[in-house]
Amino acid sequence: MKIRKANPEWDALINEMSMNSASIAYGLFTPEGNLIFANNTMCHYLGTNTTELQPQNNLINPNFEKIVTYKSNSELVFEGLLTIGDYTNKHYVLNSKIFKRNNTYLVFAEADVFHLFEENGKMSSLNQEVNNLQRQLIKEKKTLQQTLNKLKETQQLLIHSEKMNALGQMIAGVAHEINNPIAFVTNNLYELEKYAQNFITAYHSLELEVEKNASQELKNSVQRIREENEIDYVTEDMTEIISESKMGVERVKKIVEDLRKFSRLDEAEIKRIDLASTIDSTLTIVKAEIAKKNIQFSFDSTQKMMVDCYPGQLNQAILNVLVNAIQAVNDGGKIGLQIKEEDNQVMIIVEDNGIGITKENMSKIFDPFFTTKPVGSGTGLGLSITDKIINDLHKGKIEVASEIDKGTIFKLIIPKEIK
Amino acid sequence: MCATIAKNYLVENPSIKDLYEEVFKEALYEVGRLWEANKITVATEHLATAITEGILNELYGELDIPETKHQHKVVLACASNEAHQVGVKMVADVFEMNGWESYFLGTGIPMSELVKFIQQTEPAVVAISLSIFFNYRNLVEMIAVLKSEFPNLTIIVGGQGFLHQKEGSFEKLENIKYISNLYELDTYLKSI
Ligand code: B12
Numbered sequence: 001m002k003i004r005k006a007n008p009e010w011d012a013l014i015n016e017m018s019m020n021s022a023s024i025a026y027g028l029f030t031p032e033g034n035l036i037f038a039n040n041t042m043c044h045y046l047g048t049n050t051t052e053l054q055p056q057n058n059l060i061n062p063n064f065e066k067i068v069t070y071k072s073n074s075e076l077v078f079e080g081l082l083t084i085g086d087y088t089n090k091h092y093v094l095n096s097k098i099f100k101r102n103n104t105y106l107v108f109a110e111a112d113v114f115h116l117f118e119e120n121g122k123m124s125s126l127n128q129e130v131n132n133l134q135r136q137l138i139k140e141k142k143t144l145q146q147t148l149n150k151l152k153e154t155q156q157l158l159i160h161s162e163k164m165n166a167l168g169q170m171i172a173g174v175a176h177e178i179n180n181p182i183a184f185v186t187n188n189l190y191e192l193e194k195y196a197q198n199f200i201t202a203y204h205s206l207e208l209e210v211e212k213n214a215s216q217e218l219k220n221s222v223q224r225i226r227e228e229n230e231i232d233y234v235t236e237d238m239t240e241i242i243s244e245s246k247m248g249v250e251r252v253k254k255i256v257e258d259l260r261k262f263s264r265l266d267e268a269e270i271k272r273i274d275l276a277s278t279i280d281s282t283l284t285i286v287k288a289e290i291a292k293k294n295i296q297f298s299f300d301s302t303q304k305m306m307v308d309c310y311p312g313q314l315n316q317a318i319l320n321v322l323v324n325a326i327q328a329v330n331d332g333g334k335i336g337l338q339i340k341e342e343d344n345q346v347m348i349i350v351e352d353n354g355i356g357i358t359k360e361n362m363s364k365i366f367d368p369f370f371t372t373k374p375v376g377s378g379t380g381l382g383l384s385i386t387d388k389i390i391n392d393l394h395k396g397k398i399e400v401a402s403e404i405d406k407g408t409i410f411k412l413i414i415p416k417e418i419k
Numbered sequence: 420m421c422a423t424i425a426k427n428y429l430v431e432n433p434s435i436k437d438l439y440e441e442v443f444k445e446a447l448y449e450v451g452r453l454w455e456a457n458k459i460t461v462a463t464e465h466l467a468t469a470i471t472e473g474i475l476n477e478l479y480g481e482l483d484i485p486e487t488k489h490q491h492k493v494v495l496a497c498a499s500n501e502a503h504q505v506g507v508k509m510v511a512d513v514f515e516m517n518g519w520e521s522y523f524l525g526t527g528i529p530m531s532e533l534v535k536f537i538q539q540t541e542p543a544v545v546a547i548s549l550s551i552f553f554n555y556r557n558l559v560e561m562i563a564v565l566k567s568e569f570p571n572l573t574i575i576v577g578g579q580g581f582l583h584q585k586e587g588s589f590e591k592l593e594n595i596k597y598i599s600n601l602y603e604l605d606t607y608l609k610s611i
Contacts, residue, residue, distance in 0.1 A: 124465065125527060128504060131472045132525045135508070138480045 029105040033064030045084045045092050075099045082109050175256045186249050193242045200235050270418055275305045275339055282315045289326050299337040307346050308418045317389040320382035321350045321410045328354025344416050353407040421470055422477045436601045439509045443471050485518045492542040496524040499557040503550035513601050517608040534568050544573045549580030
């Protein structure tokens with residue numbers, strides 16, 4: 001109480017501050033519990049204000065009936081927790097002391113701020129914990145989603161390779177079945193050509209003989225037969241028909257051979273292949289489309305470049321890119337295919353002058369099921385398969401550059417040798 | 420509501436770094452000033468931080484994270500006794516946007532646990548945040564332990580604690596990179 005004596009000039013201010021302190025509450029009460037005087041916070045706890053000093057008798061525990069019964073040797077009649085306020089609604093539990101002097105009670109109550117600070121800290125760190133757990137959860141959800149996507153992708157890839165397998169088996173079967181008849185048709189055609197040649201030579205000799213030695217009557221009759229059967233035309237056309245048939249059969253043979261090469265069921269393992277000629281066989285499959293759209297297509301198939309690869313799969317990868325290029329260009333558009341060798345890597349470059357890929361689509365083109373083609377005309381799997389084949393299977397990479405309405409360049413890059 | 424505003428912001432300016440630096444950080448710094456000047460209550464400050472962390476979590480779910488095959492790992496934590504974790508959470512996001520796998524440990528991780536965790540995850544980088552200068556000594560001690568346990572570990576530090584240098588005596592940290600904000604961090608990550 002030294003301060004008090006030494007600084008009486010502060011009394012008023014200290015009084016005023018304590019009147020307005022938010023953490024301490026005090027008030028003077030009659031033994032009936034009616035307020036005589038109170039600071040702001042006490043009024044707040046009691047739900048009243050300093051001028052009205054209403055409501056009365058709002059100490060819940062102990063209440064005034066109890067307080068007046070307390071006996072004590074000093075002025076301090078009670079020390080402990082005081083519950084104050086409106087019991088059914090808002091109430092507070094405070095550390096308190098109650099003093100009695102003459103017939104008046106001083107109730108002095110304060111919140112346990114140390115406890116509050118502690119709780120506040122706990123709450124703060126709990127809040128952080130919840131927040132961090134939430135973040136953790138989001139992260140795990142993401143990982144799950146990624147795993148799910150990967151699984152879906154793998155599933156689709158499996159379904160697709162299953163389909164390709166079935167298709168490949170069918171192609172191989174058909175190719176085998178066609179091979180036999182084609183072989184004897186080819187043989188027979190060569191024989192037929194020989195026979196026809198003999199036949200024509202013989203016929204010409206016969207005609208010469210008739211011209212020289214036969215009677216007029218016989219000559220006339222030969223002439224008639226000759227005209228009736230259009231022998232001149234037939235002999236001329238026969239040679240042509242046979243040579244056309246030979247060409248046709250050769251083409252059938254090549255198609256069958258390409259189909260067999262494409263399906264390559266026998267080549268599920270790494271093989272060293274001649275890249276250009278393999279690509280050439282893949283081209284057979286898209287030739288019709290290229291012709292139909294009048295596309296100016298360029299590829300130098302004479303280049304010699306040997307690479308280690310899974311030939312069937314690599315064909316598939318190139319084919320997918322080519323099919324997209326064909327769909328991307330307008331009628332009469334341009335597609336260039338090149339192969340290059342650089343630092344022990346092989347690049348297969350497909351360049352088109354088609355519609356291009358938008359920036360926002362660029363990040364999605366390798367996603368399974370992403371397609372810009374009309375419903376039903378693409379599965380959205382092509383490039384994702386290409387991606388798998390190049391990246392995963394061949395440990396290579398794909399580079400894409402595209403500009404809207406200018407065109408797109410796809411580079412499939414694989415190591416020349418697979419370790 | 421706030422999350423919607425944040426998302427709309429990103430529609431107009433898709434830079435998360437701008438949103439974090441110019442909106443969230445600025446707002447929380449203002450909250451700090453108001454709190455210091457007793458213009459807002461502790462409860463309001465808590466609410467503001469909780470809202471921010473809530474939005475951060477929501478945005479975290481939608482972060483555009485590049486898929487890279489060989490992900491580097493980073494472990495992020497606050498200096499001992501540090502209770503401020505919003506900034507370093509943003510730092511974690513920037514790492515992730517650069518294709519890193521982040522392990523955000525936040526505040527209050529005991530040193531022994533941190534060491535164990537680093538042994539398990541084998542991160543390339545450990546990032547430590549300091550918001551209050553009086554925790555600087557703790558940071559120095561932490562770094563000393565980490566350096567002796569993991570001599571090859573890259574340690575980076577950041578946080579506004581370093582901006583209050585004049586308030587305390589700061590000894591120099593050898594071989595430790597200090598990064599002051601998210602832009603600088605982004606440049607750093609793209610350079611290594
Ligand atoms: C929210 C808050 C709190 C919350 C934190 C809750 C939470 N979940 O994080 C709580 C309530 C816990 C809190 C407590 C305290 N706080 Co406080 N708090 C703040 C407040 C308002 C916002 C903090 C924030 O999130 N800022 C926004 C982020 C984004 O900014 P940032 O942390 O600076 O991060 C950026 C960069 O620094 C950088 N960065 C951060 N970390 C790292 C790490 C690395 C590796 C890198 C590369 C970069 C990097 O990246 C971010 C983006 O640029 C600030 C005000 C302010 N100016 O920031 C006060 C403030 C930091 N607190 C302050 C104080 C004093 C305290 C207490 C001591 C108060 C007390 N007496 O209880 C306690 C300290 C407890 C403790 N032991 O640490 C003071 C510090 C003053 C000083 N000179 O040191 C500030 C500045 C308020 C003020 N104006 O006085 N606080």
